Amino acid sequence: MIKYIFGFFLLVGLVIAGWLYNLYEEIKHDIDVVINYAPKQSTQFFDKNGKLIANTFVGENREYVKYDDIPARIVEGLVAIEDTQYFEHIGINPDAISRAIIKDIKARAFVEGASTLTQQLVKMLVLSSEKKIIRKIKEALLAIRLETILTKEEILERYLNNVYFGHGYYGVRTAARGYFNKDLYELSLKEMAILVGLPRAPSFYAPTKNLKISLARANQVITRLNTLGWINKEQYERAIKEVPTIHKQTLTKNKAPYVVDYVLKLLKDDIPDIKSGGYKIKLTVDLDAQEIAQKALNNSHKEAVKRDLAIRKKTKKLDNDSYIKNLNGAVVSIESSTGKILALVGGIDYKKSMFNRAVQSKRQPGSAIKPFLYQIGLNEGLNPASELVDISRTYDYKVNNVNKKWQPKNYGGNFKGVVNLRESLVYSRNLSTINLVTDTGVGIVYKGLEEYGFSNLPNDLSITLGTMSVSPLEFSEYFSAFANNGTKVKPYIIEQITNKAGETITFEPQTTPINTPEQTFLITSILKDVVTRGTATRAKVSGIELAGKTGTTNKNVDAWFAGYSPSIQTIIWFGNDDNTPMRRTETGGKIAAPVFSYFYKNYLESHPEIPRRFIKPTKVYSSKINGKTEYYTDVSPLPEIEIVIPPENPGEEVIEF
Structure with missing residues (x-):
């Protein structure tokens, strides 16, 4: 009996062993997922100083x-x-x-x-x-x-x-x-x-x-x-x-959502698993600068809303708050010599609108285009002291065989008859600018703007009013030719990408020479005056030299300030998202320039080591003309002949084009 019992249990044991073996054979390869463990990993974004900007997963x-x-x-x-x-x-x-x-x-x-x-x-x-x-x-x-x-x-x-x-x-x-x-x-x-x-x-x-x-x-x-x-x-x-401090925070910890969205868009085609591949991405962004830029933009927006509310109270139209809902802005700040983006703010409130106006919004630069026009004129032999005609002209032209008239005006409606090139740009005079383009040649100006990078340009005198469309990021690239002593830099935001294996890709600056440092310094000297005594006095900051240009388009649809210090360039834009006009009070000098001032004042406090003064190239000379000191170069010598407007006809001239 014992033999049979033993045999029975042996048989059961063998059956169980066989069953376990067969079961193991069925599932043994399932363990490969543990052996070759490759989990989804969050991708992390860091600023230039190694601070965490965000996680994506x-x-x-x-x-x-x-x-x-x-x-x-x-x-x-x-x-x-x-x-x-x-x-x-x-x-x-x-x-x-x-x-x-x-x-x-x-x-x-x-x-x-x-x-x-x-x-x-x-x-x-x-x-x-x-x-x-x-x-x-x-x-x-x-x-x-x-x-x-x-x-x-x-x-x-x-x-x-x-x-x-x-x-x-x-x-x-x-x-x-x-x-x-x-x-x-x-x-x-x-x-x-x-x-x-x-x-x-x-x-x-x-x-x-x-x-x-x-x-x-x-x-x-x-x-x-x-x-x-x-x-x-x-x-x-x-x-x-011990009772530790517990933090309840968002999983992404995203401190710069407009920045992260932009970077993900740049990388999604080349790196499909960018959000979950465990990459370490070092950006050029400075989180301190990003925070300052966002606060500067929001502060100016609040002031504009206050002005709007005051007007609506005065006119008893308090129910019309569409202006508040539509008004928005953007900031792009770069390191002038490299194009590294230090701050990129795409709007007032990311939670309300994820649309990145710094990158995606195409708007007219208005008078912010003028430094390009004046630089082209200087390169054609004009000098900051050269005299320009500042009189009203009516331009006759045809559209589909229909006669049209165009009568541009200066802001404020006045004209001076004659104004030198420096003063014309300092006070952003439209009439003398049009005459500068006319005298230089529309074809030459058109070609010059294309060299900076502008496209889809009107091939007529409306080119002087900045009627082309650009994003703040694109404008940053073109304007960098002034901030970087004549060499254009392409703004970039990704410095390094490191994958899970520790392999690293590094990105480098892309530069394009446009002008000589000497010719560029002439424009910088004028744009400094724009800030110290011209249309952009609200952009001034004590203790540092700044240069820049305001821009306000027709009917105040767009307001810009494009400016730079000796090492950093910053572009600011404001406008309504639906392209309707802002208040007449909202000009580039009123709403955009204060953002620039706030940014540089606060950035200077945290980075006192940045350069404070522009350096004059050795081949830029200076001399007295009409009792004032003026710069000149071999390409832009001091003028010898002054323009005289007949005293009996300071008014209007009709020109066909």
Whole structure:
């Protein structure tokens, strides 16, 4: 009888063994996903100084960390509370399984599990979480196999990077930075205990939801460490008393959403997994400058809204607030010598509108185009002291065989008869500018503007009024020829991209010579006067030389200020999103120039080392003319003959074109 019983059990054992073998053969390749672990990882964006700008991710917000960079105390805490015999068992814990089986039989239900950390990892990555015996058997088989392929440390690395810690945080480093604003090595024992206590029930224990319960769970971890003798009494007592500061913040931590959106758009075609590929992207942006630019834009917007409200109160039209809803702006600030974008603000409030006006909005620059026209005139032999005719003219022309008249005017409607080139640009006089273009030649001016980068230009005198369309970012590139001593730089925002393998791509400046430093300095000297005594006095900042030009289009649809210091260029635009006119009070000098002033004043306080004065090239000379000192070059000599307008006819001239 004993022989038969033994034979029966042997047969059953062989059947079970065969079944387990066949089951293992079916599932053994499922473990490859654990061995070749390649989780989704958040891509991180950093500013020029290494400050985190934002995280982007798809599905799982995870920042990967190598085992060697995980503090030993985190490993000890996890093992103490989850799997004390982790470093001794073979992937399963027979003693724990026996205890769990007995309890489950008594309760006639699955009331206690016995999963090791290895089994938990297998369950997370390979199997479902349903409570079925077949799933537990598969889990045990794969755990045993996994321990023969990976080291204990490799398994823990995968576990701590994959496990969910609540609040949208996957992986222990992500959770540390999310809950505590710290890297792993900066955590206290209590903070580590909070983290390792979370995987059991992350949504329940998350400190952002249930801090008291989370602290109680952490105290269980600390008590267990003390019981095992892994921490001393002093460490235990200090940790039990500690109540860490918990941060509840957005998962992306996005400090510059317009910037991040722009970068993602630039990279999405070349790097399809840019949001979840674990890239480290260093940008040229300075978060301090970005914050200053955003605040400067918002302050000027608030002042414009106040002016609008005052007018509506005066006219008793308080219900008409469409102006407030439509008025918006943009800022682009670059390092003049390289084109590195220091700040890029695409609107007043990203939460209300994600449309990036700095990049996507095409608007007319108006009088901000004039420095280009005057530079072309100077390159054709004119001098800042050259006299220009400032009289009214009526231009006759035809559109579809219909006779038309164009009678441009100066702002304010007056004219001077004769004005020198410097004063004409300083006070942004339209009539003398048109005459400058006429005398220089529309064809020459057209070709010159194309060299700067402008396209789709009108091939007539309306070119003088800045009727072409450009984005603030595009205008930054063209205007950089003035800020960078005659060499145009292409603005760029990505400095380095590093992938998960540590391979790095670095981006370099792109430059195009346009003018000589000597000729460019002549324009800079005039644009300095625009700020100190011309149309842009609101852009002035004490202690630093600044140059720039206001721009206001017809009917005040757009308002610009384009300017620069000896090292930084900043372009500001304001207008209504629906292209309707702003208030007549909102000119480039009124609404845009104060943004420039605020930006440079505050940036100078945090960066006192930036250059303060423009340097005059050695081949720029100066001499007295009409009692005033004026600059000249070999290309732009001082004028010898003054223009005289007949005193009997200071009025209007009719010209056909």
